[in-house]
Amino acid sequence: MDPVIFTTTAIIAKILVLLGVTLGVVPIMVWFERRGAGWFQGRPGPNRVGPFGLLQPLADVIKFFFKEDWVPANANKFYYLMAPVIALVAPLAAISVIPFGSHIIIGDHVVHLQLANIDSGVIFILAFAGLEVYPVILAGWASNNKYSTLGALRGSAQVVSYEISMGLALLSMLLFYGTFNMNEMVTWQSQSLLGPIPSWGAFLNPFAALVFWISIFAETNRLPFDLPEGESEIVAGYHLEYGAFKFAAFFMAEYCAMIMASALLVTVFFGGYGFLPGMQMLLEMATAQFGLAEVGIQNVTALLQFISLASKVAFIMFVFVWVRWSLPRFRFDQLMDLGWKWLFPLSLVNLVYSALLTWYMN
């Protein structure tokens, strides 16, 4: 086959797979969030629509679809309509640099399982993660509603303050890996630290992992840091004036951002698509069972890598839900306190520690 056509097809296929998986996980997450909330709280949760209530998200979508599509009279229409679009596009774009496997071999072509293997992967992700503030501000400001504006102010203050500690935590890991390239990071992490324990970022620098983890909760506006919303004070916050499908877009964007943040956390701190314990054995078993050649081994490896990444991300997503239904929310001053007085200085100290450790190791 003509290599140009092959590459184009491969890229389109990768885009479709990424989009399909990400957007396909959203309804499952919505279902799990609501059903899981039930289990956490000792009640069954939504169980009427379809088996185990699995069709509940579908019912929600139909509901959103038939709602009146309404724009407030004094809103700035352009920005008002743009906000949900940015909210949805930013995390989806950021996902494109996350490697979800090493490579597969089709015929005599090698297909790398990453949409964009760019050298500045981390910068790219940070840029798009930073873009997530914009929909909050735009939505709040453009809907011309006091509650929305307050929610937007709170949201942007929160996201900006946590982005600093998040960036510093990431920076300390960059010192270890010595690269901005996500793929090389994953490869770096697959080397052995102590016997069977891989040198995952979280083992090398658990504190940075913790800070990063806490920060992504704030970044994605999830509990216990869901200050931009607040039923008792500012109603729905920045998306108060959004109804019907525009609200659904915000809703989906929240979950896409969660998926993106989890994937980033896994890639930087938990070995990315690196094998989970036991996967190597599985691979050897499969090789022996089917008598695979080199090509086959590589393809099965890629599949297992994808499964590893997916299960790690799934676990982080579970923690998102778990935390949401376990912890009460922070007050706004406590949130700022934690962000500026604890996480920020501690991650600075951690950065120095990482620098010294790296210097010592070399």
Added chain:
Amino acid sequence: MGTINVSRKYTLAQKIYLYYIIKGMLINLKRFFRGLFLQENWTIQYPEQRREYSQRFRGAHFISVDKNKTENCTACFLCETVCPAECIHIIAEERPEDENTYGVWKEKKPASFDIDLLRCCFCGFCEEACPKDAIKLSRDYEMSVATRDEAIFDLNHLKREVKGRG
């Protein structure tokens, strides 16, 4: 001025949050698995399962009737008078003689008897006031209606058969 500062002594572990957060989350994880695998629920599946309420529960009203489906009410207006919500509206008329089959002479009967359930506070005073044990409160608590008019129970509706009490 209106703020009262309650100072508490926090231990270091409490100040760092993390230990207690993890502890609390583990408790909640236990709950999660019990909900998931043991279906341990504190709620009930309402339309299929129903909670057993007290025998003295005061729900939708009814008017008791005798064997011939004649209401026991004599339109004495005691319930209308006692009702704190003023939601009972009775119009009285003379009762034809042939309706009194047992020889008990009830001279009056309600021509119309309306209770506005949207105003009623289910205090049960009407039941206590009634000399004929005519008006009673059943244990039926499912009173949702689609329009306000449906919430006004007329004589016909009040004379419905109610099981379990009467």
